[in-house]
Amino acid sequence: MTVACRLPSGGAPDADVARVLAMKTFAVVGSSPKPERPANYVSAYLKEQGYRIVPVNPGHKEILGETCYPSVSAIPFPVDAVVVFRRSEEALEPILAAIAKKAKAVWLQDGITHPEGEEMARKAGLIVVSNDCLMRRHSRAHAR
Numbered sequence: 001m002t003v004a005c006r007l008p009s010g011g012a013p014d015a016d017v018a019r020v021l022a023m024k025t026f027a028v029v030g031s032s033p034k035p036e037r038p039a040n041y042v043s044a045y046l047k048e049q050g051y052r053i054v055p056v057n058p059g060h061k062e063i064l065g066e067t068c069y070p071s072v073s074a075i076p077f078p079v080d081a082v083v084v085f086r087r088s089e090e091a092l093e094p095i096l097a098a099i100a101k102k103a104k105a106v107w108l109q110d111g112i113t114h115p116e117g118e119e120m121a122r123k124a125g126l127i128v129v130s131n132d133c134l135m136r137r138h139s140r141a142h143a144r
Contacts, residue, residue: 023080030085031055
C-alpha cells in the first residue's frame with residue numbers, strides 16, 4: 001500500500017509497539033467504508049497482514065467484509081487492542097471501553113491524544129500508544 005499515515009513517526013517506545021504488533025485482534029473505533037480515510041486503508045493494510053479487524057461504527061453493518069459493531073462493548077468476543085480513529089476530545093469513551101473489555105492495549109492514531117484517558121488505561125494495565133500510526137509502525141518493523 002503506497003498511502004502513508006499523515007504525520008512523522010510518533011514517539012512510542014519500540015518495545016510497546018512490538019508487543020501490540022504481536023497481538024492478533026484489533027477493534028477499530030471510527031472505522032470507515034471510504035477507502036480514502038485512514039480508518040479504512042490502515043484497517044485494510046492490517047487485515048492484509050493477517051490481523052483480525054473488528055470494525056466499530058454505529059452507522060454501518062459491515063466494513064471491509066467484516067461485521068461492524070456499534071460499540072466496543074457490543075463485540076461478543078475478546079479483543080486484544082482497541083485502535084482509535086476519533087478526535088482527541090472523543091477518545092475517552094473508547095479508552096474506557098478498552099479498559100472495560102479487558103483489552104491488552106489501546107492505540108490512538110496520528111494526531112490523537114487523551115492524557116487523562118491514557119493514564120487511566122496505563123493504571124488498568126493496558127499498553128498505551130498515542131499519536132502514532134499502526135500501519136506505519138508495522139511496515140517499519142517488518143522492513144528491517
